[in-house]
Amino acid sequence: MKIALLSHVELEAGYPEKFAQAGFDIVFATTPAQRAELDANTAARVKAVLTIGVIGLSAAEIAALPALEMICAQGVGYERIDLDAAKQRNITVTNGPGTNNVSVADHTLALMLAITRNIAWLDTRTRQGEWTRSRLVPPAMTGKKLGIIGLGNIGGLIAERCVGGFSMQVGYFNRRPLELSEHRDWRYFPDALSLAEWADYLVVATPGGKETLKLVDAAVLKALGPKGYLINISRGSNVDNQALIHSLQQREIAGAALDVVDGEPQVPAEMIALTDNLILTPHLAGRSPESIANMMHLVLENLQAYFNQQPVLTPVA
Template sequence: MTIALLSHIDLDAGYPDRFAAAGYSLHFATTPEQRANLDPQIARSIRAILTIGTIGVSAAEIAALPALEIICAQGVGFENIDLAAAKQRGIQVTHGPGTNSSSVVDHTLALMLAVTRRIPQFDASVRAGEWKKTRWNVDGMSGKRLGIIGLGNIGALIARRAAGGFDMEVGYHNRRPQENSPYPYFPNVTELAGWADYLVVATPGGANTTRLVNAEVLKALGENGYLINISRGSVVDSDALIASLQRHEIAGAALDVVDGEPKVPAEMLALDNLVLTPHVAGRSPESVENMMVLVQSNLDAHFSGQPVVTPVPE
């Protein structure tokens, strides 16, 4: 049976061969042009889609695939999958919670350290022959306050490592308090930002969190505060963040995600108090393997008439 692959996977790791051995045929549609110009004969044969939350599947794309039965988001996010359209057609939707958590948490701590200790600037200075010129005193992370927006699986792991490894005090904001959480709950993001030295965005993307971190939140974070985003670019108001960094109204920011990526605003590229990585927090050999194993488990379960392993939450 045919699977439409809407996002890239590591071809060198043998995943196409794995799917072929399991009886699946992959059709690659990894660019907007390929998705918009899908051959009608192929479209009629597609029974499954592999995608990611930032690409998703629109209602129009679902309507163009009459045989579609299941949509698998490879990572935890599924914000751009039209769940209503899928439900109307009786199409199963799954995602990949927990598959890349460890990698994302590693990257989060790396970003926090990089922007705090000015690692990119020091590296560039050494390469430019300015060893003595730039031996500045820089901040440390230990003992500081960490505010986490979204204390889910990834947020909780970030909290554990920050508290256990850096003696950081942790607070959080969710839509509602978590029962039995050892960390103080803040009823809104602005209050959390006003308390925190570091504000880490770990909440899901989507309409409910669009520009959740705005000018007011950044003002509350203050001139000694750092913003870290490993969630979705849409959660942070890019214009407000650029203005805040230009005016040094916050100490710095580190982003693995940017609204509108892969296009990055030119104003961001000029900022020396901003660290950027190209949405790679969740990428590691282990996490990609975990995602592919879970995707195949969901496909195998569905096509054998069994309940899928990780359906998206209702």
């Protein structure tokens, strides 16, 4: 008999068949309504859930799945999975660290260049026939100062690309300084405010959750200043939406590029209206054929390990 797997995410072509071949019967519930209306018979047989950090699995949802034994977070994030509720039921939780790091780092550089050179705005004006009318002189990115909030694996890849490709200086804010190799003269800052005061680019790459809620607030944005750019590829909740909207409307910062928005997939109307100093992408920094293959392979390995009574590869403590 196949193992019932509830998936909160759509799977790319070919992957449902791979899960089926591995012995899993997938039930899709990719919208809040579908998850809320899951029928009792289906809920009673679900033994595993595939989700992502921004969707997660609440205590109430866990309680509604009496046969649940395993929760798999597709990517590295798991901030909305109720770990306490899972622990009380002895439910195994896994995630996907490292599976999409390269894709996120690449997308970050794309966002940085796009907002610096105002690519989206210029593309629109050019298509409207304004070839010679624009007097915009966008700045260069080379040689500027990069500030990273959350210098983990992804933050490190971003820093390496900025140093190697654009000769940028690197500063970072973590809960504590890191032991870096001798060739990395990256500067530690004790808080986000002092990092923002120093940086030309402030990249948010820290995990989401209560500890980082609205970490980038009005004070941090003001410190970043009128020549500074904010890039967020982590979690929307790490940035204060209203403070950012105000900063962009008042030109208190030069611009922002966001792959994530607090409250996504809903985007505030005030953000939609900001066409010349804000770039938005729909939380796809971590998505590429390579990263999807990495994530799905790890999810399957963890599922098969658990249901074959072997240790999972990437357990969440």
